[in-house]
Amino acid sequence: MELYFQQLLNGLTLGSIYCLVALGLTLIYGIMHIPNFAHGHLYMVGAYCVLFLCTLYGLNYWMAILISMVILAVIGIIMERLVFHPLRDSPPTNSFIAAVGALLFLEAGATVLWGADYRRMPEVFDKVVNIFGIMATQQRLVVIFSALALMGALYLFMKKTLIGSTIEAMSQDREGAFLVGIDANMVSMMTFGVASALAAAAAGLAGPLFLVFPSMGGLLIIKAFVIIVLGGMGSIPGAVAGAYILGLAESLGATVFPAEYKDLVAFILLVIILSIRPTGLFAKEGR
Amino acid sequence: MKRFVKIMILLTLAVALLAAAGCGGGDKDSGQAKEAKVLNIGFTGPLSGGAAFYGKDILTGLEMGVEQVNASGGVTVAGEKYTLKVTSLDDRYLPNEAATNARRLVKEYNASIIFCPHSGGIAAMQEFNEVENFLIAAYSSEPKLYARGNKLTLLLPPPYNSYIDPFIKKTMAEHGKKVAMIQSNAAYGKDWGTLFAPAWEKAGGTITINSPFSYNTETDFAPYVSKALATKPEVLFVGGASQPTAMVIKQARDQGFKGGLIVLDQAKFEDMADIIGMPALEGAIGIYPYYMNPRPDKAARDKFVSDYKTKYGKRPTYEHVWHYETALALGKALEKAGTVKDAAKIFESMRQVLPLDKSIAPIAIEGVSPKGGYTNLGMAAYIKNGQYGDPIDIPRTE
Amino acid sequence: MLELENLSVSFGSFMALRSVSMEVRQGELLVLLGANGAGKTTLLKTISGLLRPSGGVITLQGKKISGLSPSQIVRHGISQCAEGRRLFAQMSVYKNLLLGAYTCRKDKKGVEKSLAYVYSLYPILKEKENDPAGSLSGGQQQMVAIGRALMARPGVLLLDEPSMGLAPLVVQQMFDTIEAINREGTTILLAEQNAYTALKIAHRAYVMESGAVVMSGSSQDIAGNEQIRQAYIGA
Ligand SMILES: Nc1ncnc2c1ncn2[C@@H]1O[C@H](COP(=O)(O)OP(=O)(O)O)[C@@H](O)[C@H]1O
Ligand SMILES: [Mg+2]
Numbered sequence: 001m002e003l004y005f006q007q008l009l010n011g012l013t014l015g016s017i018y019c020l021v022a023l024g025l026t027l028i029y030g031i032m033h034i035p036n037f038a039h040g041h042l043y044m045v046g047a048y049c050v051l052f053l054c055t056l057y058g059l060n061y062w063m064a065i066l067i068s069m070v071i072l073a074v075i076g077i078i079m080e081r082l083v084f085h086p087l088r089d090s091p092p093t094n095s096f097i098a099a100v101g102a103l104l105f106l107e108a109g110a111t112v113l114w115g116a117d118y119r120r121m122p123e124v125f126d127k128v129v130n131i132f133g134i135m136a137t138q139q140r141l142v143v144i145f146s147a148l149a150l151m152g153a154l155y156l157f158m159k160k161t162l163i164g165s166t167i168e169a170m171s172q173d174r175e176g177a178f179l180v181g182i183d184a185n186m187v188s189m190m191t192f193g194v195a196s197a198l199a200a201a202a203a204g205l206a207g208p209l210f211l212v213f214p215s216m217g218g219l220l221i222i223k224a225f226v227i228i229v230l231g232g233m234g235s236i237p238g239a240v241a242g243a244y245i246l247g248l249a250e251s252l253g254a255t256v257f258p259a260e261y262k263d264l265v266a267f268i269l270l271v272i273i274l275s276i277r278p279t280g281l282f283a284k285e286g287r
Numbered sequence: 288m289k290r291f292v293k294i295m296i297l298l299t300l301a302v303a304l305l306a307a308a309g310c311g312g313g314d315k316d317s318g319q320a321k322e323a324k325v326l327n328i329g330f331t332g333p334l335s336g337g338a339a340f341y342g343k344d345i346l347t348g349l350e351m352g353v354e355q356v357n358a359s360g361g362v363t364v365a366g367e368k369y370t371l372k373v374t375s376l377d378d379r380y381l382p383n384e385a386a387t388n389a390r391r392l393v394k395e396y397n398a399s400i401i402f403c404p405h406s407g408g409i410a411a412m413q414e415f416n417e418v419e420n421f422l423i424a425a426y427s428s429e430p431k432l433y434a435r436g437n438k439l440t441l442l443l444p445p446p447y448n449s450y451i452d453p454f455i456k457k458t459m460a461e462h463g464k465k466v467a468m469i470q471s472n473a474a475y476g477k478d479w480g481t482l483f484a485p486a487w488e489k490a491g492g493t494i495t496i497n498s499p500f501s502y503n504t505e506t507d508f509a510p511y512v513s514k515a516l517a518t519k520p521e522v523l524f525v526g527g528a529s530q531p532t533a534m535v536i537k538q539a540r541d542q543g544f545k546g547g548l549i550v551l552d553q554a555k556f557e558d559m560a561d562i563i564g565m566p567a568l569e570g571a572i573g574i575y576p577y578y579m580n581p582r583p584d585k586a587a588r589d590k591f592v593s594d595y596k597t598k599y600g601k602r603p604t605y606e607h608v609w610h611y612e613t614a615l616a617l618g619k620a621l622e623k624a625g626t627v628k629d630a631a632k633i634f635e636s637m638r639q640v641l642p643l644d645k646s647i648a649p650i651a652i653e654g655v656s657p658k659g660g661y662t663n664l665g666m667a668a669y670i671k672n673g674q675y676g677d678p679i680d681i682p683r684t685e
Numbered sequence: 686m687l688e689l690e691n692l693s694v695s696f697g698s699f700m701a702l703r704s705v706s707m708e709v710r711q712g713e714l715l716v717l718l719g720a721n722g723a724g725k726t727t728l729l730k731t732i733s734g735l736l737r738p739s740g741g742v743i744t745l746q747g748k749k750i751s752g753l754s755p756s757q758i759v760r761h762g763i764s765q766c767a768e769g770r771r772l773f774a775q776m777s778v779y780k781n782l783l784l785g786a787y788t789c790r791k792d793k794k795g796v797e798k799s800l801a802y803v804y805s806l807y808p809i810l811k812e813k814e815n816d817p818a819g820s821l822s823g824g825q826q827q828m829v830a831i832g833r834a835l836m837a838r839p840g841v842l843l844l845d846e847p848s849m850g851l852a853p854l855v856v857q858q859m860f861d862t863i864e865a866i867n868r869e870g871t872t873i874l875l876a877e878q879n880a881y882t883a884l885k886i887a888h889r890a891y892v893m894e895s896g897a898v899v900m901s902g903s904s905q906d907i908a909g910n911e912q913i914r915q916a917y918i919g920a
Binding site: 166173175178180182 | 733756759764767773774775776783785790833836837
């Protein structure tokens with residue numbers, strides 16, 4: 001029994017990281033209908049930013065995450081302008097290829113600049129806590145609660161501010177958004193900025209638990225895509241639900257099945273959900 | 288159309304960058320030694336793709352050795368002066384590519400010695416190396432390679448099965464008889480596992496869970512560690528590349544595991560200690576860190592360690608030093624053999640020139656066994672009170 | 686006030702608008718009649734900047750506005766209630782209206798005033814202000830759409846077939862409020878197939894066929910025209 005609680009905690013940690021990354025991906029998809037394959041690599045760049053800010057500049061952990069979020073927001077915006085904006089009127093395949101190009105570029109760039117070796121972020125919250133027999137470092141709790149806080153902040157931004165609402169407006173009805181005078185450029189840039197900042201936050205939070213290396217984003221982006229397909233492309237609640245479902249399925253799946261079949265659990269889950277709801281858990285109506 | 292062109296430029300740039308990253312250090316022609324003939328030393332290994340880091344890393348030791356040979360005047364074979372040059376080809380870790388590369392190295396570059404750092408590639412080359420007359424310098428601890436009886440294969444590191452019995456004996460004495468196996472499920476980890484499990488049981492131990500998992504495609508190791516710890520083991524059998532292995536151990540410690548660790552030889556203690564610190568490694572048995580290895584001449588070892596550090600910015604490990612010293616020995620063997628073509632003769636001379644002068648030999652290769660492996664004993668470390676302790680000798684099982 | 690000169694729009698090789706010229710005068714309610722596929726929607730979308738003309742110019746009070754982005758055009762005082770309403774279906778009625786005032790969001794007082802005005806036109810929206818817009822009936826959704834367009838406090842309001850898909854009784858109410866909006870001083874360009882009702886409230890009318898203007902004149906003249914009666918009014 002204890003094992004299942006332990007796995008629950010592991011699953012929640014993983015789900016929280018997935019969630020922040022998948023949210024960005026789904027936001028971008030909702031607005032621009034681009035599958036941004038490079039999103040995982042923005043996460044990777046975010047991880048390096050936090051790492052360097054902590055180790056080279058000796059910044060406080062939270063400060064480092066905050067600054068990295070800003071840096072990544074800027075990088076995200078630049079990427080939107082340079083890569084996706086010029087392609088807005090061309091067929092989706094072009095954006096598709098461009099995203100893959102951006103991904104290769106970021107990974108190669110990171111390898112050249114920072115080397116291919118694994119690095120590790122210093123741990124700030126390294127005390128082990130024992131909650132009713134479940135052992136975990138504080139960092140895992142930090143991940144879970146910070147992710148919730150960030151989601152809360154995102155929710156408030158999107159629901160309670162008019163600027164934030166424009167993201168949702170644009171994804172619900174693009175033409176309607178144009179007609180009320182929402183500037184597509186502004187929203188696209190803002191979405192990329194927010195999504196990239198979330199990726200940086202995810203990387204900063206996960207950093208001390210995992211390793212940092214140039215291809216770390218590739219693993220994650222696949223999971224994030226599964227999540228947004230699971231949740232419904234472009235759906236925000238779908239991304240959140242999908243992320244926790246996948247995180248828990250992975251950790252609990254690892255308990256029940258041999259490691260070789262673990263990915264099968266996630267896959268079967270995907271097949272079951274998609275056969276019941278072909279457009280995902282929280283698909284938008286009428287699309 | 289203009290956009291399409293833009294994308295193409297972007298993609299090309301990205302690919303070019305990747306390629307640049309992939310082939311760095313490949314073809315640098317040294318202009319200064321125009322008079323001396325160039326003698327190519329072949330290398331085939333992963334230089335692009337996921338394992339590129341490993342391939343390029345291995346190459347550094349070999350290149351440093353070759354540079355050392357050239358710096359001390361190159362080699363004079365049968366009155367002809369030669370500069371050595373490492374010619375490396377990418378095989379992306381694929382056996383058939385390694386075989387193709389070997390043929391190219393022999394035909395186009397007249398190489399009679401080819402280095403290869405993976406068992407698949409080595410096995411593929413062994414199919415024809417005796418016929419085509421080239422010596423394989425094999426960096427692999429795969430025991431099967433010893434069993435094949437290939438006459439032109441030089442095996443650098445000890446076969447990993449040498450470690451199994453000494454590791455088991457020490458760990459059982461210190462920690463107990465219940466082990467959980469959560470090593471990497473890559474081929475190497477699996478192979479270790481298939482030899483380890485029966486040996487552990489034969490020694491009277493029980494295996495609480497045998498559940499290897501992927502060290503390089505998982506984001507979070509915690510679920511696997513939790514699962515293994517739930518079986519209440521006294522010992523964990525772990526290992527893959529150093530960094531992920533360190534994270535697996537850290538996870539176990541964070542979840543309250545206090546027992547012993549058996550670390551398969553791919554993972555290096557010193558690298559893991561850098562990441563998670565010595566206390567987390569308490570009670571672990573594994574390979575003795577090279578930079579502290581007491582067997583070679585201390586001055587020679589320290590000089591190599593510091594030279595390597597200056598050049599590549601990090602500590603060398605066995606991978607590097609075996610290649611380095613092998614290159615030095617090869618230089619001597621070529622001179623002694625008096626031929627750059629006859630691989631069998633070069634191999635024979637190799638046996639004769641060893642051991643090298645202590646002051647230049649950072650690993651102090653002792654000799655070559657009849658089966659083609661170096662005869663040096665392996666060395667293990669058992670970490671106690673945060674110290675590596677006295678090295679434990681590991682005889683090579685061939 | 687708003688002038689179109691030789692405006693042409695094409696989709697690939699298909700010309701949806703052929704050299705259309707039109708004038709919308711200050712304060713008037715102008716109706717644009719035409720059968721399905723005549724090019725009404727294309728014309729309104731072009732004015733709003735959603736489509737680029739392949740020829741001709743659009744001027745607003747003498748200033749060229751063709752070529753500007755949709756958001757700039759809203760800022761110039763032209764807002765549109767589009768065909769199919771284009772509401773943010775999962776957002777509340779209130780949020781929809783608020784987003785209508787996106788371009789003048791800094792003027793908090795003004796936004797409140799517009800909101801009060803919209804609620805006075807359509808009191809039912811006040812009651813439903815927290816419901817998702819997509820959950821409302823067709824007529825109510827049309828009210829939200831018109832209300833949202835009004836929130837931008839436009840000088841010129843473009844309405845694209847607001848009666849489409851509504852029950853006759855609701856259509857009548859809809860036209861009453863449109864007339865009321867016009868009476869308060871908003872210039873209106875109304876695209877309609879429902880000629881009979883539209884001509885009753887309009888000052889002038891243009892008739893389009895296959896992307897070209899075929900007739901224009903006062904509502905009475907058009908309503909009295911035999912061809913028009915046969916083609917659009919059916920009596
Ligand atoms: N996006 C488009 N691509 C191609 N043809 C279009 C497009 N939009 C409208 N059309 C065509 O242009 C003509 C005018 O359409 P529209 O302006 O919607 O007419 P109306 O609003 O008067 O019914 C129609 O023949 C229609 O098929
Ligand atoms: Mg229409």
